[in-house]
Amino acid sequence: MSQATDPAAECSPSTRRASKINMAGPFITFTGEQHNLTIGGVKLLGMDQGSVRKLVFTLIFFVFLFALSKLLRWFSHRFGGTRQKTAFWARQGISLTTFLVAVLGFFSIWFDNPARLATGFGLVSAGLAFALQKVVASFAGYFVILRGKTFNVGDRIKMGPVRGDVIALNFMQTVIMEMGETPAEQTESPGMWVEARQYSGRIVTVSNSQIFDDPVYNYSRDFPYIWEEMHFPISFKDDRYRAEAIIRDAITRNTREIANLAEPELARLKERFFITAADINPHSYMRITDNWIEFTFRFLAPVQNVRALKDRISRDIMDGLDAAGIGIASGTYEIVGLPPIRLETDRAG
Template structure:
């Protein structure tokens, strides 16, 4: 008994007629497998060669490597899709019919996947972010380490105390890496805002608040805070002129104050002095640590303390002490 029997254009396997299996489809299947292997091998070889060439040059930055790999991935995907379509659909009418059916099925069953792929091209075309940018996307804050067709991979960072209650909770109380790698669907860019800390302006405004008593030398405290901000923050005069031009011209933002400044705020318990300054996005915690140490030393030298929530007792109500009356019998008993 023969296992495989050919009946014209059909195939009989174990006595069963298999629909759609014929010599033509077999040849197409073999050709498709060879074509897919050839594309994968060629793409891997070209990316390996380009990586070796870029590694030897002075311009081998992370951005260059990333966009080179992305370019080859896109080209390989396009060639692969066109090649498979040419192999299996040599009739344009059949191709249009199949494409319509597949599109309808994908739109219904894979909505998130299709949206994520569309988000990928929007990210590339709209310059939303790229690898190395510090962003906040889908409730995740951190640096982009990988950008795929469906997901974006982010090296998560901690959160300042003011937003520690955010979901998910953080144990790192500043903008430093937590060690967790988080993947976020590209579809999030259509539903939520994306905050980019580095794309167009690689600096960020920060603030530090110091409470002092109303009797303290507030002028001296202001001098100490400004001195710390100018010493450890970014000098506006040393900033790249291109960055300031992008901020003020290309983005349509009017010239704004970049020099450090101290602001006063009156409260019920103390006078709050807040210094506003500019720092590099990836150096916030180090800068604030250095400024805190500088301010504490300056306050100690000036004999100025930091105010805290205390209570002053201004008086007591009068206290009257009365001697208790003891009976004659009790006095006799007492030795």
């Protein structure tokens, strides 16, 4: 007489555990001794219970970091005031700290074995160095910008072919509010329709790697003033001394306060860098041409609102020259007389 056997008793303990897991869900199951993830009967390679736990924990970890970053940004905006540099460095510190914590957390979760971590890091580094050269250069440029104090948010710069005010900075790109160009610079690329250093309305993103290829011109970081020049042609027949005095008075009157504010800034600049003495008071230079006497006036102006300053100076100069009966010379021709005209007719006709 044969003895009946229990099929469950003949199965190994791992098989029984797999069977119990399979019965837990018909569509998503864990099968085999390694408990591989199976979706709809398809076993996913490399996805077991441990990998799924790591994936879920990674998602929770990144969501927590994202929420923490948003909370810290809100606190910095709420209690940091309206100072641009304070807000800029607060945002950069939060972004950099969040990034480092995210990288360390990711590797800590997925690479519990140091040997696997070293191997994976070597492969990733080699792939990045070959395939993502621009990305790596942009990321390195971000740290150079922060460490080298190349510029801050709010500075007026020229970076590559773009000039304007920096309004944002991230790991890969610098965001610039573009400004126009003077007529002498209109031939530069890209094309520009604004004939002054005022906003054009375009927001331009420039790769941070640009700092390794081209020089970066900063208009306002250490000395927020620039020297400007205006040219005035005066006719030979007019009183050039009177014209020079009128122009000088108008420029001095409109730039006196600017010179007073710039004097301590220039003193601090001389302490930091080896520069020669610079005259912040208006100065005139005369040049004789074939058509007129040209006066070039050099004066100090703030980085912002230069066009408005030149407008005020030009209006005051024109009022003064008109009152003195002095005009601005131009390349026009004046016909002062005509030769006599002789008309002959044919009598026979």
